[in-house]
Amino acid sequence: MKTESGCYSIDDLKKDRVTAWSGVRNYQARNFMHDMNKGDLIFIYHSNTEPIGIVGIAKVSKEAYPDHTAQDKKDEHYDPKATTAKPIWNMVDVRFVKKFPQCITLAELKTHKKLKNMRILQKGNRLSITPVTKSEFTHIEKVAQR
DNA sequence: GCCAACGTTGGC
DNA sequence: GCCAACGTTGGC
DSSP: OEEETTTSOHHHHHHHSEEEOOOOOOHHHHHHHHTOOTTOEEEEEEESSSSOEEEEEEEEEEEEEEOGGGGOTTSTTOOTTOOSSOOOOEEEEEEEEEEEEEEEEHHHHHHOGGGTTOGGGSTTOOOSSOOOOHHHHHHHHHHHTO
16 A cells, blocks of 8 residues: 655654555545455555665554545545445555664566566556455565564 | 546555 | 556547
8 A cells, every 4th residue: 555654654653553545536446455365465665765665564453434525515534426325435444563774675576577567557547455465465574574 | 427627645 | 757558538
């Protein structure tokens, strides 16, 4: 899951311990959230920041439920099409697991052949939520312990 | 249903 | 700040 560290960082998550991942307004990303199961592990990725990369691990603590911020006119991510009957957008609750001692930068991720098919590394990928395979996850976890 | 225009994302 | 790559919107 991507986040801009200036907006909501791994340190914010560490402090909050749990947060509702609201504000996703892209159908593909929403569908990926919908498919998540409680306990699933998540990499937290800082985009548009220095350094860019994977900064830690979180997990799903509550499965997809309606994102009420879509119905809040004052919210940055307000969507006039969303209603209580048809909320359109959903979110999951995310719990802090750990912060890596160092960020695994995008530049470094790109050097790993085992990760070359990773969704987040594909050119032009702008999806804020992308799936990670088990082998990709294991590999990155190992890299994090260097 | 097509597609141009537009807005956004995000790496560089 | 630039720009490629998208997703969305709206006229036709």
